[in-house]
Amino acid sequence: MSNAKGQDKRVWRGVLVLAIAGVLAGCASGGTQQERHPDDPWEGFNRKMFAFNDVLDRYALKPVARAYRFVTPDPVETGVGNVFSNLGEPRTALNSLLQGKPRNASVATARFLINSTVGVGGLWDVASRLEVTGRKEDFGQTLGAWGWEESRYLVLPLFGPSTVRDAGGQPVDIYSYPTTYIEDDGTRLGLTALRLVDTRAGILDQEALIQGDRYSFVRDAWLQQRRFEVSDGELGDDPFASDEFNFDDGDFDDAFAD
Template sequence: MWQWFNNAQPALSLRSKGLPLLLVTLLVTGGCASTQMAENTAPEDPWEGFNRKVFAFNDVLDRYALKPVATGYRAITPDPVETGVGNFFSNLGEVRTALNSVLQGKPSNAGLATSRFLINSTVGIGGLLDYATLMEITADEEDFGQTLAVWGWEDSRYLVLPFFGPSTLRDTTGMPANMATNPVNYAEDDIVRVGLTALKAIDIRAGLLDQEELIRGDRYRFIRDAYLQNRQFEVSDGELGDDPFASETFDFDDSGQDDSDFGDNEVTD
């Protein structure tokens, strides 16, 4: 439920590569989790029994705590204010993106993230306004889980964490470093630090209220598959593989077929 908090802020911006927003928005929403084991456990999810129990636990917390608060927050918060809050936390995330871009050997993306942070922190009034995007300065979000993948830890087992939600062993390993690069954690005033942390959770959860209705079938599997697909998309920088239909050399075998296979081809008025 809370993984978006310390990981790549997957909630609602899906980099700028064009993957449908739905993949990310469905990751953090809890649901009615069945404890029934699937007949065939997915290779990437060998701990499905444990994960489903944690998923159900997170769902209870979300249903009776976070979701009602997020619903009230959306009801009383003007849209411009809600947008400003989201921009503020997104701007803080540029620090993590810049550092991980350097670790991944992506100096160009590091420069873009740094530029975004400087512009939005000054002209954008502490990040409340996203002038960098208006200036067409965008950067791919990066975190330490992605850095570990670039360094060679490509495949990892799926793991649902209490409070934090969908993850993998690799992404969980990167969480302490993600927390260390979150400027909010360095606020000296405990009340300010806890308040900003709670506000971030509520704001992101409020942005997901509409997307919950799009989940179909087994909610656990839907969210798991969405999370793993999105993480693969992020790690590969949007490379989804070759499309055989886009290749001029794609050979469509039409042997054994003729016009009669398609029925009556005559056009009638």
Template sequence: MTQWGKGALGVAAGLMLAGCASQGNVAANPQDPWEGFNRKVFAFNQVLDRYAIKPAAQGYNFITPQPVQKGVGNFFSNLGEVSTILNSALQWKWANAGVASGRFLMNTTLGLAGFLDPATDFGLTEHEEDFGQTLAAWGIGEGPYVVLPLLGGRTLRHAGGLPVDWYTDPVTYVEEDSTRYGIRALDVINYRASVLDEEALIQGDRYSFLRDTYLQRRRFEVNDGETGKDPFATDDFDFESGDFAE
């Protein structure tokens, strides 16, 4: 899915609050020194998901055929190729920039604005890149884990890249507010519907489980799929956000 939420404002507010919360907060997990603050924001996001986002996703899932949902997901993934092209170039990954460009052109034209994915059938495999990954390639450390209101769990480096991702998202430039917000809402609801069944895989403490699986997956993405030393005991889990049961 594309980046969503009120990017720069949400990130700035979340990081400012996290900085304040870090003072005097002793955490057992060195990856999560702001755990006390993070759990409070996590609880807020969970309430929002439980009473608003999840019910909307369940209703959407009930009335929307799976092929349509897949097409909507393809559409937003295709928009994400714009960010991948830019960030691949910034990381000097010219081969991936070329693949992403080819995918975007082919899926936008032959794929009916991205609702279909003929590029994959032609062997052009998607490999997403965002500005957080670019910062990693430039040698910026990942920093502590932080949970942002609405946006969910991120490393500090990932959160710092969100404003750039926001401004490289084509949806940002839709002039009509109601249309832009509607597209954002569809993106969130469609993605949430696509992972409803995965909620049953959550084990133990929900916060810790989602945090650890996010960090594991994020490091996998930053390392371009090369597995390193696994600091967690959990299995791979396909969550994009650390808060919602995605």
């Protein structure tokens, strides 16, 4: 695996770990009220959404993800993740152009063409083997590049950690994902469900990363990671580049980005 590929996987999977952590973690444990976080003025509402997501995960998503991992051979699980990651490349290309990054747009386009053809629909990440790698981009990052750099933290039902800016960008992200245009409702919803379950299965081993007040841990780490992405790393080192957050133990890229 190339260094660029490893960095991309750490960054993106780090975001997903923290996003799904919003589904994993319930209300923070009782104790002394902490000082209000400047980026989280709606903490009361956000904690309630945190708890709501936890119930859904505990009784629905997590058991299905465990069953999926149990019955799915590792190569198949890797291939499924690669397919969904490949389908995210058009979104990266679009947002790269909107941000004035033609080189990254061309890389995303090349990755999509290579993996869709030589990689048999994206089952194999041939582009990364050829060291054709770039940064993932979404419309929330585009809004950040256009000047909306800071935004209030917001926990969304079902989707988990976000900000007002990123939540506003989700419709564009949804409509720039190819499966949205599948006309058959059953096929479209089935693929969406598979993508969600595959993503959840990919982070079953990472839940131990959440420590202490889990709500605060998720919020602070997610905001730090998101600032890193929006600034293209200009605000400091990748917070998920250390050994503590080494997620290179499996192929898992963009299965949940929507």
